[in-house]
Amino acid sequence: MQLFDVAYGRELLPEIPKIVNAPFLIVSAKDLWPKFEATFADADCHVYLVESLEIVDLERHLTELPHIKAIVGIGGGVAIDVAKYFAWRLNLPLYQCPTSMSVNAPFAQRAAVRDKGILKYVGWAIPEIVYVDYDIVRSAPDFINRSGVGDIVCYYTGHWDWAYAQREGRCEVKWPYDPEWIAAADEVMQSVITNTADIRDVNDRGVRTLMDALRWGGAAFNNTGWNPRPIEGSEHTFFYSLEHLTHRPFLHGQIVSLGVLLMSHLQDNDPDFIKGKLDEMGVAYQPEDMNITWGDVRDGLRHMQDYWKQSGNLWYTIATETPITDGWLDEVEAWVSG
Ligand SMILES: [Zn+2]
Numbered sequence: 625m626q627l628f629d630v631a632y633g634r635e636l637l638p639e640i641p642k643i644v645n646a647p648f649l650i651v652s653a654k655d656l657w658p659k660f661e662a663t664f665a666d667a668d669c670h671v672y673l674v675e676s677l678e679i680v681d682l683e684r685h686l687t688e689l690p691h692i693k694a695i696v697g698i699g700g701g702v703a704i705d706v707a708k709y710f711a712w713r714l715n716l717p718l719y720q721c722p723t724s725m726s727v728n729a730p731f732a733q734r735a736a737v738r739d740k741g742i743l744k745y746v747g748w749a750i751p752e753i754v755y756v757d758y759d760i761v762r763s764a765p766d767f768i769n770r771s772g773v774g775d776i777v778c779y780y781t782g783h784w785d786w787a788y789a790q791r792e793g794r795c796e797v798k799w800p801y802d803p804e805w806i807a808a809a810d811e812v813m814q815s816v817i818t819n820t821a822d823i824r825d826v827n828d829r830g831v832r833t834l835m836d837a838l839r840w841g842g843a844a845f846n847n848t849g850w851n852p853r854p855i856e857g858s859e860h861t862f863f864y865s866l867e868h869l870t871h872r873p874f875l876h877g878q879i880v881s882l883g884v885l886l887m888s889h890l891q892d893n894d895p896d897f898i899k900g901k902l903d904e905m906g907v908a909y910q911p912e913d914m915n916i917t918w919g920d921v922r923d924g925l926r927h928m929q930d931y932w933k934q935s936g937n938l939w940y941t942i943a944t945e946t947p948i949t950d951g952w953l954d955e956v957e958a959w960v961s962g
Pocket of ligand 1: 775860876880
């Protein structure tokens with residue numbers, strides 16, 4: 625298993641100019657940078673604030689960068705991904721400083737970028753280290769930090785989907801059902817769903833618990849030989865389908881958490897259990913929490929089968945062929961809302 629090195633602590637950003645080879649490039653986000661700017665006032669560094677995730681834009685910006693010797697990513701999802709992309713393309717040392725816990729991006733090798741609007745995971749960048757500053761992470765809104773459990777609780781529905789595909793004889797030849805990977809991922813999921821109070825409070829132990837889990841999950845796609853089945857299932861199909869219809873950005877863990885509820889219900893996979901866990905952690909999974917309607921959710925659910933066919937690269941899950949009836953939609957809406 626290749627997992628990224630990580631250090632937890634406090635007041636970690638002021639250490640960056642002392643350890644990173646100058647001049648270095650800080651990649652951050654417009655809304656976050658004012659919070660951290662003063663720390664780097666005297667540092668020999670340049671600042672790049674992410675405006676676009678499109679490869680064509682990033683490639684152009686790469687040619688316009690000043691002379692630098694290292695890259696430092698400071699931010700949530702987008703800054704971390706662009707820092708990764710630049711470090712990969714320029715072959716420079718990378719340091720990552722996530723400012724919240726919404727995604728596992730700081731712990732994954734590939735960068736999530738867009739190719740004419742289509743999400744692509746490309747590149748290979750392993751940071752020297754990931755610095756998790758408790759106070760910085762805890763200063764992010766609670767709903768963002770708690771949403772980070774989405775990419776862990778999705779193992780719940782993803783594992784059911786894998787077993788289902790095996791029963792139906794629909795497992796991909798390259799991804800046969802593997803109880804060892806299921807057990808390894810389940811251990812990580814248990815570490816989160818047995819510490820719900822700490823995660824809800826976003827206290828130091830909650831930050832460490834969830835970040836350690838995301839650390840495992842971020843590197844898992846590579847460690848499984850690029851097999852998504854141990855860590856993703858129909859809940860992600862729902863998210864891709866909805867994103868494809870609405871063309872709007874989502875807080876990843878939040879929409880995936882809603883997907884876990886919907887798909888566990890469709891699977892008849894003890895949905896009350898996982899809903900209870902998400903409620904204990906205070907995850908904001910209702911459609912109104914993400915400014916969408918139940919009409920949008922229903923459209924996303926109805927579109928899953930078409931999306932599965934169109935995408936051509938999604939694995940077989942409960943979302944692939946199960947009829948989405950009006951009766952079930954009414955039932956699941958009442959259950960999630962209740
Ligand atoms: Zn995900």
